Amino acid sequence: MATEHQRRHDTRQRLLRAGGEVFARDGFRGATVRRIAQRAKANLAAIAYHFGGKEGLYLAVLEQSFAVARAKYPPDMGVATEAGPEERLRAFITAMLLWMLDKGKLSWHGKLMIRELADPSPVLDRVVEEAIRPLHDRLAGIVGELLAAEADSDAVRLTVMSILGQCLFYRNSQPVVSRLYPGRFDAARIRELAEHITAFSLRALRGERGTG
Amino acid sequence: MATEHQRRHDTRQRLLRAGGEVFARDGFRGATVRRIAQRAKANLAAIAYHFGGKEGLYLAVLEQSFAVARAKYPPDMGVATEAGPEERLRAFITAMLLWMLDKGKLSWHGKLMIRELADPSPVLDRVVEEAIRPLHDRLAGIVGELLAAEADSDAVRLTVMSILGQCLFYRNSQPVVSRLYPGRFDAARIRELAEHITAFSLRALRGERGTG
DNA sequence: GTACAAATCAAACGTTTGTTTAACTCCTTT
């Protein structure tokens, strides 16, 4: 039977998907290999067979996430480099929020990597170098243009963190946000949020330039 | 012997302290009762005897943290209610950063509660209602005054989150921050940070008022 | 000093964790 043949031979792919979902929801420590195998409709021992163990699966899932993230949310969000820095800042923030909060079928890629920031696992260093630092450098470039003359590295750094902090808040503190303000996050709400953070940050930046 | 007498009768206090330190570092799930008992130089069964179990100890530790936090960092940071909203915002942000990042002997109180935000335990609801919502309401009051006329609840809410996000970033994402920007956080650095976040947010708020 | 409740202790309990084992099934090769 073709379907049976298929089912038996893509166990690796099903484990990657199930692993991503469970790791994103429960973190590396909180996730259990039994839960992952069950969700993938695979045998418990398949994880050790295909990936060498829990940590091997986690690494493979991250590896795949890097690629998917780059493909699904290009860092410039479709806005050309020639666009003004303000427009590129808006695109960056929107892309980042969608990446982290999108409820789509592949939504766990962003959640997975952001979770590493607050709850580090043994592979945090790779996540920072491969996923976080490129994002950071791009944002630092935009901020540097916006600050223009008074762009000493300290000012750029503090501003970058203020912007990243606003974005990450909605993911890292989601359990509290949903308790303080009950309500769902759909795509429209996310874009509203991106607009607020962009406007808020641009006003702060313009003020700095004005008084610098 | 007086010291022996003392040692045997403050097991409860030693467990509270050791529990706070370990819970703050490893989280509720990550912490183990064996590690806590060892650090407290107490027997493993003492936790169940004095607090009913791991969760009971965690609740008691939080209860104590609420009191310590209120005493050590009064929410107005010594600034009278009659002071202008800008000065009160500065005091609020400074107090919050010191509370979360202070490296003193009692520093784990803040870390403990902030950890709940990103990595919820079974008692998150109580933490939100007793510790987070009062902080939030106070900040919302200050922001409401600053926004004045255009203070519709949506604008206040988004602004409050932008400010909280900037503050929480330095704790929730500390493992990444320290990798992107190696260097230590001493008290002077923290006040520098508080000054930046305050100025950044006030510029954003003034801009909003100006264009409202 | 004897009795009694509170507190401490070493040991064991029952789960759950990630991992390993050995038998088994399926598909390809010859």
Added chain:
DNA sequence: AAAGGAGTTAAACAAACGTTTGATTTGTAC
């Protein structure tokens, strides 16, 4: 059709977890 490797499976494994037990020690009241 026989052989052999790749993949799957149920079962068992050792370690770590929170909790419980029953004996023992300690401080206090009589």
